[in-house]
Amino acid sequence: xxxxxLYGPYRETMTDVMRQMxxxxxxxxxxxxxxxxxxxxxxxxxxxxxxxxMIEKLQRNGxxxxxxxxxxxxxxxxxxxxxxxFIDDIYENVRSIKALPNCVVVREKDYIxxxxxxxxxxxxxxxxxxxxxxxxDGNIPGHYFVEIQLRTIAMDTWAALEHxxxxxxxxxxxxxxxxxxxxxxxxxxSCDVSMQTLRRIIREG
Amino acid sequence: xxxxxxxxxxxxxEVVAAYLxxxxxxxxxxxxxxxxxxxxxxxxxxxxxxxxxxxVMDGISAIRQIRQAGCTTPAIFxxxxxxxxxxxxxxxxxxxxxxxKPFAMEELSARLRALERRKREYKVRxxxxxxxxxxxxxxxxxxxxxxxxAHREVRLLACLMGNTGREMSAxxxxxxxxxxxxxxxxxxxMYISFLQAKLQSVQANVTIEGDREHPFRLREI
Numbered sequence: 001x002x003x004x005x006l007y008g009p010y011r012e013t014m015t016d017v018m019r020q021m022x023x024x025x026x027x028x029x030x031x032x033x034x035x036x037x038x039x040x041x042x043x044x045x046x047x048x049x050x051x052x053x054m055i056e057k058l059q060r061n062g063x064x065x066x067x068x069x070x071x072x073x074x075x076x077x078x079x080x081x082x083x084x085x086f087i088d089d090i091y092e093n094v095r096s097i098k099a100l101p102n103c104v105v106v107r108e109k110d111y112i113x114x115x116x117x118x119x120x121x122x123x124x125x126x127x128x129x130x131x132x133x134x135x136x137d138g139n140i141p142g143h144y145f146v147e148i149q150l151r152t153i154a155m156d157t158w159a160a161l162e163h164x165x166x167x168x169x170x171x172x173x174x175x176x177x178x179x180x181x182x183x184x185x186x187x188x189x190s191c192d193v194s195m196q197t198l199r200r201i202i203r204e205g
Numbered sequence: 206x207x208x209x210x211x212x213x214x215x216x217x218x219e220v221v222a223a224y225l226x227x228x229x230x231x232x233x234x235x236x237x238x239x240x241x242x243x244x245x246x247x248x249x250x251x252x253x254x255x256x257x258x259x260x261v262m263d264g265i266s267a268i269r270q271i272r273q274a275g276c277t278t279p280a281i282f283x284x285x286x287x288x289x290x291x292x293x294x295x296x297x298x299x300x301x302x303x304x305x306k307p308f309a310m311e312e313l314s315a316r317l318r319a320l321e322r323r324k325r326e327y328k329v330r331x332x333x334x335x336x337x338x339x340x341x342x343x344x345x346x347x348x349x350x351x352x353x354x355a356h357r358e359v360r361l362l363a364c365l366m367g368n369t370g371r372e373m374s375a376x377x378x379x380x381x382x383x384x385x386x387x388x389x390x391x392x393x394x395m396y397i398s399f400l401q402a403k404l405q406s407v408q409a410n411v412t413i414e415g416d417r418e419h420p421f422r423l424r425e426i
Contacts (some may be wrong), residue, residue, distance in 0.1 A: 113408060115350045183353070186345060190353035192405065197402045201395065 039145025211241035238262030272299035349408035372420035
């Protein structure tokens with residue numbers, strides 16, 4: 001299979017599914033903004049996983065390099081990231097996403113409550129999204145997986161730096177850097193929780 | 206165990222130093238406050254033993270400057286002066302104990318042991334309650350997860366963890382944790398709220414009982 005054509009005929013539908021999800025998220029946020037006077041998230045990004053990264057991931061996991069594996073064994077070919085100001089906003093978004101039509105949550109993991117040992121915090125959801133177009137099993141309507149990551153700005157900043165470290169071939173003092181990153185994650189979490197608490201206190205008057 | 210010993214009378218200096226070394230201490234003996242100050246700020250000692258009346262720099266000036274330099278090593282004064290005013294001045298300058306000359310060697314070493322005990326107690330680094338661990342040095346709270354704590358949160362939680370058997374009023378916490386700083390009860394309440402949220406965030410099986418109307422106490426859920 002040609003490297004740049006892993007997703008083949010499904011690529012177009014994947015892009016449609018991603019856009020449809022983003023539109024739905026924007027819609028509930030707009031509605032929330034109208035009724036509550038504030039945004040439910042700070043910004044939102046989305047991407048179709050690059051075929052190079054997907055092939056690398058399939059190989060790493062011992063999977064066949066096919067569109068079927070990419071769209072069935074893997075669940076992150078379509079990704080959306082929602083970055084919010086406060087921790088409470090994350091859970092508000094999770095509630096809204098669960099209420100969306102045309103999709104069901106197949107897996108979710110709260111890495112905010114259960115932070116990873118390295119300090120990573122985020123809320124992950126894998127959705128099974130319905131679409132009018134055909135999927136890789138030949139079903140119409142088709143089913144596509146969409147991975148949604150929700151985090152605060154502080155968690156996003158941390159993840160960006162951790163990502164940078166992970167993909168750098170060699171760093172001096174790696175152990176020290178890892179330890180300090182973990183400490184920073186704990187301090188950022190501390191601030192996130194304090195800011196959340198202060199917001200509640202301010203709102204209670 | 207390393208002792209810094211300052212005494213200007215050479216006979217006494219040698220006898221005390223020899224006795225303490227016999228007890229297993231490592232002793233750095235100096236002749237006056239100036240030398241003691243230089244040693245104390247350049248090296249780490251476990252205990253400082255110092256005469257008050259010394260040439261060049263007296264013991265009280267020395268301990269005052271040692272404390273100003275941020276050194277918290279326990280210090281004991283040896284003093285020929287039996288006057289209350291001198292002892293008060295010495296203790297207020299930063300000494301932890303004093304011994305009036307002439308003294309028995311056994312009493313000196315008993316007082317040194319007492320200071321060591323106190324020092325170890327001060328240094329309890331990790332406090333535990335329920336599934337909760339408070340690392341006072343790393344300012345970190347750990348249960349299922351871990352999270353950082355602000356300096357004041359560490360002191361407040363350490364205080365509650367040290368008093369789980371009784372209720373503490375907001376006024377008492379204010380006195381103990383804020384050292385009578387000009388803050389009001391609302392500050393205590395806000396920090397209790399911060400801690401409460403952080404206990405939840407690490408999934409501790411411990412909660413802070415109490416509210417604006419009732420005293421506080423740590424309880425296992």
